[in-house]
Amino acid sequence: MVLIDEEGYSIHAQVYPPADELFKNRVKEGGVYTFSYFRVRASNIYYRPVENDQMLVFTKWTKVEEVLVVPPAFPMYAYSLASPEQLQARIDTRAQFTDVVGVITAISNTGTTQTKLRQGDSTKRTVTIQTPSNILLDAVLWSQRATAFPADEVHKDGQTSPQVVLFVGTLVKSFGGMSLSGSLSCKWYINPDIPDTKKLLARWCAHLDS
Structure with a gap:
């Protein structure tokens, strides 16, 4: 997954089996959520989707709560155009x-x-x-x-x-x-x-x- 926060900062997140089944239907593209109890580690060496030296790893203990009232200016696209x-x-x-x-x-x-x-x-x-x-x-x-x-x-x-x-x-x-x-x-x-x-x-x- 690629996540973007309210200020426009993006980070890559991964979920490894069998924990991926816990998030398959709970996290949808375009939705806004608060996440807690996740791991932070150095980003992947290859195939990094965003320019961030760190990444998140969700585990079976990671908590997800959907934000129902989304700020109107919340960015919905995480991208960095290549020159x-x-x-x-x-x-x-x-x-x-x-x-x-x-x-x-x-x-x-x-x-x-x-x-x-x-x-x-x-x-x-x-x-x-x-x-x-x-x-x-x-x-x-x-x-x-x-x-x-x-x-x-x-x-x-x-x-x-x-x-x-x-x-x-x-x-x-x-x-x-x-x-x-x-x-x-x-x-x-x-x-x-x-x-x-x-x-x-x-x-x-x-x-x-x-």
Whole structure:
């Protein structure tokens, strides 16, 4: 899990079996909770979802209480956008997942391909975005992530207005020069209500009008 507090600080949390069954139906994405009686340790060496040197570990003694009255300004998205320099530095590394935002410029159909890491054919879909730095970047979604992406809905809505996507939990790969790879850890938010979306749309519309 990725948790974010009222001040916008984020941290990674993990639950190991068999304790994971205790939290499966008690903690939902988008919910606000107070947690107590958890462990704190150094963050994972690989596949860190947020820039935090520490992480939480929930155990069978961890207490969860849902907050019913949520402050109106409570942030709902935990992300840290990678700069162009960070994207280059993270190519083919496993240390940290990468978050990016961009205007969707193209969506491929799903297809199948063979890779060295996966046995048999793998389903994939490519979503091309234009980042705030005007970089055209392919996000290659694999397997369940490829079929789950709402391509038809995005295409329909894109006929009347630009569609912004926030990808979190991707890895930067050298395929095609530089691209993003999105497997089970990858999530996306279409037109999220965040300042970066508003800035990107304003810049995009100004470019179209010029």
